[in-house]
Amino acid sequence: MYEHEAIDLFRATFETLSPRWQLSFDSNALELSPITGPVVAVAKLSSEQATQIRTLAGVTSSVTVDALLFERKFRLHLVGRKVDGNRWAGTASPSINAEAVAGDLARGLSFAETVLSEVNSLVVILNRDGTIQRFNRFAEELSGLSEAEVIGKNAWDLFMSDEDSSESRQNIERFFLRGEAYEVERTVETIKGPRLFQFRNKFARTGDRPDETFLICSGIDITEERRARDRLTELANTDTLTGLRNRNYLMDRLDHLIATPESAGRLALLFIDLDNFKRINDSLGHRDGDQLLRQVAKRLGRVAGEEQEIIRVSGDEFVIIVSGDFARFTAQELANLVVEDFELVYVLRANSYRMRASIGVVEHVKHGDTAFDLLTRADLAMYAAKAVGKGRDISACHVYTPELSERAERGLEFYQALQYGFLRKEFALDYRDCYTVDGTARGLLASVRWNREAVAPLEGRELFSMVESSGFGVQLGEFQLTEACRQLQEWRAAGQAVQHVTLSVPYAQLVDGDLAGCVSECLREHAMEPSSLRLIVQSRLDQTAAHVLDRLETIRSTGVQILAALTADSAFPNLAKLPVDGLCINEEIVGRVPSEPVSRALVKGIVGVCSEMELSVLVHGVDSREQFAWLTQFPGAEVQGRFVTDAFSTTSSSM
């Protein structure tokens, strides 16, 4: 009676036994309406009831509430879910009608099933044995099989390679036991061929017994993504010109290799630098240069064989990684093979080119050294090899020894010591007399000496080249000039007649040291006429930039004399073009006269040309009587050296 009344009441009000319900987040009024149409009834819920409904999420579920409707108490089964940000809705049935409740649930379920079918990823549900329980539309399309065909069949047999499937079986067995979700990548055979899928697998339990646990595998196709990533990695690690690995790869690879303590003693590097590539490249044009590099890469590959990795580090530098037992010996052997291989010419369009390489070999000996350390050492060894091959046009290799690092350190130490040399004013000038061959004094030659504390003094060309390479050439030059001018002024004030002082100018001072400014300032400060100074400029003047020669000419025009130094290995300069007042023949050439005919002829020639052109000649290093006796044939020449000083100083009045 009561039930009938209720059913009638529902039918009359909602035209159905399962009206729609909805609840908003800010009100506890449960609104009920026909399937379509406006709200026609409202049930007031307690806040606990409302909260219970609001716990519903996106998954369709049911909640039972007791509520007052039409001034009666009803037990309502609400089936529904959260439908948007602040509303929950679904269908409601009075408890008296089991059929309506079942219908509501079925609708919710079919919605979920539809979602499963239509979702745009692969979904397969398996039981513990791998027997397929569900197979969604995406899976059907991929496999070309319908769900009906595959249900009950084994997924691994159907879709996986033997290898993958056994691994997969074990995997799943393990996870079944623990019931944890996991991710895995698997290649799946599809009608489009094998594709790589990333699976997120989760266990779902439908009952209490273990065989009611299922595995939901949902996968997305990452084949293209992975392919793109692999391609990028490949690109980032490859030298496009030669196809070899590049520097980026080398650093990663070394970091990886030396990470383990076992790598010490089982890893060695060859650092190969092509000595003359730059020159060939400049003369050939870059296209041919590229060709040549490709050939070098190919030939290195052939020599090194399959098991060693070759890397092009930069322009004309290559590295070969040698790993394995006795890596050091393998590397040395390989270095010798490479040197041998470079003996064979390279041929480009019927022209042959002889490439020369310098190879540094280094072994990874100590765990804890970084890739950077290793490469630095390989580089040092390579430079040592370069020094071996220099000037001999040969390829050479050199094995790293700690001594090479020490030598590099010494450069730094020397730089620092040199600083203190300047700070403590450890530099001093030595003066030696110059004479004409008949014994007339012709001024002084000043040379700088560095009196180092507790170390033998350093002087001459050795000092000059070390000072210049440490970057103190300009300062040394300025010291010489100031000191020489000061000394000359002092001597003259004391009544000693010194015609002039001759000094060697460091190359740096000549090129970018404002030599002219310094000279004129020194002369002005010490009240001296320009002819009191004679400057010897070193190095190849004809290769010096035009503006430097112009500056030299400016100095010369003030009256300061400029002499160009000739050494044994310098080419004979074009005297017509140079702004000089004379030449200076150094001790190396003079040391070979009068015994050696070629040097004799050379000196004769130089002096002859100079006297023709009215240039002065200063001959250094006249240390023996024979040398001097031979030189007396040149009345215009000036001489300086141990013998001359001893012979004339007693009779001289210059000091």
Next chain:
Amino acid sequence: MREKVIETVRCAPLYEDERHIFNECVKLSLSQDCVLTRRLLRSDGASFSQIVAIDSMDDLSDFATADPYETRLQGSYDHIRQKCGAAMAGDRPRQVETGDPVRLIGELSMCATEGALLSKIRAIIAGLGGMQFTYQWIRFNGANPATGDTVEIRYLVGCRPSWTQQYIARLWYMNDPYVTYARTNVAPALTSHVNVHRVDHWLVTEARMHGFASGIVVPAHIHGHGLVGLLHVSNSIRAPAGEDALWDNRVLFRAMSSELLDWRVSQVRENALAKYELSEQETEILRMLRDGASASHVADQLGMSKHTVYKTIYQRITRKTGATRITDAVEKAAAHGLLD
């Protein structure tokens, strides 16, 4: 004033490291606001500090690669790189100060750290037609800057950091015509006027290769201190336009140079006060001694016996200052500005 000292003490550096390289010692320290200080201690005791604001990783790598001891300091620089990276990723880019140069010059004395000074100076210089600057506090041994040897230089670096690295490594301060000028002059001068005899001085050429085309140098002195401030502002505009722009602001540059020197003096005094903990009375006694008073004068003034002055007061002062004799203590206190 007190607060300032406390402030500097409180800010622990982000990174600090000291390396001995043969006979020298290099100390690198990075402050919370990414200001890097590189202090080189020479074996003769002279020290050279560069204070550089690191705004980007490029600044840091320029500075590091220009370092003559780069191979030895690589590890330290790597750590600094990490710290800087973390500090920069975490928060805002460095605030760029702007504002009226006159007001900013007035605010210099309130800066707590050299980093804060740097950022203010940058704003001022930018507002006054400069592009690069250096400010150096040069301390000489002895009170007369015209004759003394350099014992300490601190450079606030507002130019390419590679310039100061090179400048110190190559001992260019020994040849710098502007430093020579600053020893004996206080008037601002255009750099081309300082160099009348050697317009093409190689150091000027080197500087030009770092973007110093036109420039003005503004020295500042404080009587009785062997301390000289030297502001060098430059721009890359060729003379005369570049020089005119700077010369027009010489009065402001002069004010700034003086303010910066004062800042340093008060900083030194604060530190010395905190270090020596001399009482008001002890300072007064040192002041009297400096002005020529004898022990009996001091005794009369304080109403105590000469014996007490010698045995108690002098001894206490020498102990606190770490001096061997009372005259040394007077000198030391004067050098730290405690008697001004």
